[in-house]
Amino acid sequence: MGSDKVIQIKNLNVFYKNHKKSPLSKDRKVHVLKGVDLDVYEGEILGLAGESGCGKSTLAKAIVGMNKDFTGEIIQKYQDAQMVFQDPYSSLNPSKKIGWLLAEPLKVDKTKKWTKEEIDAKVKEIIKAIGLTENMLGRYPDQLSGGQRQRVSIGVALMRSPKVLIADEPVSALDVTIQAQILELLQNLHKEYGITILFISHDLRVIYQICDHVAVMRGGIIEEYGAPKEVYKNPKCDYTKELLVSAGIK
Amino acid sequence: MEIILDVTDLHIEFHDHDKPETVVEDFDLMLEKGEIVGIVGESGSGKSMSALAIAGLLKRHALTKNGRIMFDGHDLLTCDRDILRSYQGDEISMIFQEPMTSLNPVKKIGWQVEESLRIHHKDMDKKERKRRAIEMMTSVGLREPEKVYNMYPHELSGGMRQRIMIAAAMIGEPKILIADEPTTALDVTIQAQIVELLRKLNKEKGTAIIFISHDLSLIRQLCQRVIVMQAGNIVETGKVEDIFRAPQMAYTRKLIAAIPQIDL
């Protein structure tokens, strides 16, 4: 393969402490990720599939550094991975206007001092790239629809032009028609900006639509990996088969 | 076939803004006994509003409802509240999208499943209620119903909670079950299980189901007939297979196109 690895995950183990119920009982540790190995290649869209509770989000949080309590290695070529969350209703600050939300990542950028004009120009560029118009900049999040909010969330993540974007179930809370539009947007951004995307979803159909590779995860272990077409045609493990059946594919 | 529900010209209008806003216009629905009908549309298309009106749950000040909803010889829009209340939860039941918020967090599962018996069958004794609840919980596919009976909602997964909601809705053996996006908040695998469960209950108990979803592919799995709604209007209606084979309206085609296609 000619392409580089942007993220290399080697033998990643994550434990969660279960809060003790009484002072007498001991803290229980839950083993969430059990030795995950995964490579993300430059410029690809990698799909991470699995049910809720299988450790998908934990993996994402470990990559972006929101969870530092792990063993194993995460080697990143760029340190600028940004994340888009599932629920567009809680990921935008309700007391701020869209323009402010988009400008904030640049105002707090430690690597570069942005002037007001530069920020304005970038905000205008991004609002166009995410398929919204400039008159949206003066609105508050609760004046937007779910799909528009998710576009803004993606826009916020893109402001500092990251090389890697992690999208954690970005379309699961949306209507099917809106899902299709957001997927299309992600694909366009992927092409236009050459961003590598780690796309997390429980829906194998959605992953098939936009991903170059798919990793199927269950109980903290990656059970299967490959190109979606191959994996869906000849699923090796039973769990993948089960997922395919419930998605109405097989 | 026997027609158990006949909705004609249902018209719902909100008055809470300067201009009156029509959310449902000329909604018609004839439901046969034991049939599964799907209503599909995006959020804001009026599908949930129509369902809430049928279930008699639309109660707001700034609202007008017109038309007729005939059930069991009564017009549910104009009949006495007592009559409506005697149907609610017993003859007509409803389940909602969020299994997390539709259950009361401080009440035990068993208590919540039995609630409708307590209201509509006051003469039933405690033992019989529990027997019926356990039986219902078994038939919605809960393992160890005796144990779950004494648990609280937060101890259950999303899929199990939705099964509990279905058990609570079905315990009075209703004629009509309205399911408003019952699988949207769930994982695909669990979605498939819930759809399978609804199909099974429909077959075994003969309950007619109105299944509301934004996902045509789910409707295709479960329903015989579908109503496509957009902006408060019915744009197309017919057999599910016909609509998939030859959609008449551009909007229906858009909904079909939105289903992720997989060609292996």
Add this chain to the structure above:
Amino acid sequence: MKKFLSMFKKNKATGKRNTYLIMGTIITGLIVIIVLVGLFYTPYSPTKMDSSAKLQGFSFKHIMGTDHMGRDVFSRVVYGSRITLAIATFTVLIGAGLGTIIGAITGYFGGILDEFTMRVVDAMLAFPSILLSLVFVSLFGTGTYQVAIALGISFVPSFARIVRGEVLRCKNMDYVEVARLQGVSDLRIIFVHILPNITGVLVSTIMIGFNNAVLAEAGLSFLGIGSQPPYASLGNMLSDAQSYLFSRPSYVLGIGATIVLMVLGFSFLSEGMKRWK
């Protein structure tokens, strides 16, 4: 401000007016206007005694009558309200300011700091606030400013509690995670990202705090601590009037009614603002 004004219009959704807010604004506004005018003009000097006109009832000449030294009660009430309002404002500023900072920081960071601060807060809340204020007054001495500071400090715990709770609620929202991912500093997250989301709660708490401050100040002055004669706050005057409660009930009536009105106005305002939409 525009938002505030729009609240006086009929709510389109319910077709109702926010009566609490309107009543609160009218009452509080009236009191504030009278106090402001009192800065430049009162019918009589609040300290001028007239031995020929002691303990008079309500009349056009003295609308709230005169006190046991023949001073015009209305003029004194206007003057006393100014002191009471000033102390209440100062108290709330200290209480809300310190309380918000402490509550926001402990709530956001959590851990040992939070645990420790909250136990201190619990301990302070365990005492009746009037007792707590007395302790502080005995530390700082009596006088108008001292009372304001003492009351302010005794108000800090309840504000800290409320703000901490709100910050705890907000800090687990995804938008805080998003901000953290962008490298926004913790202090900026607390004060720029989170705080604007709790202004609703904060404002109505401040109004209730105002209320409590007016009552607490009256209470302290009634006990003889607080602003000293010949200038008097409402509580002071009430304490003087107490001895004539049965022989001259009209004396106490004007002062009592003013305190009740003031408290009522703030209560209505806070209730109205809770329905901020």
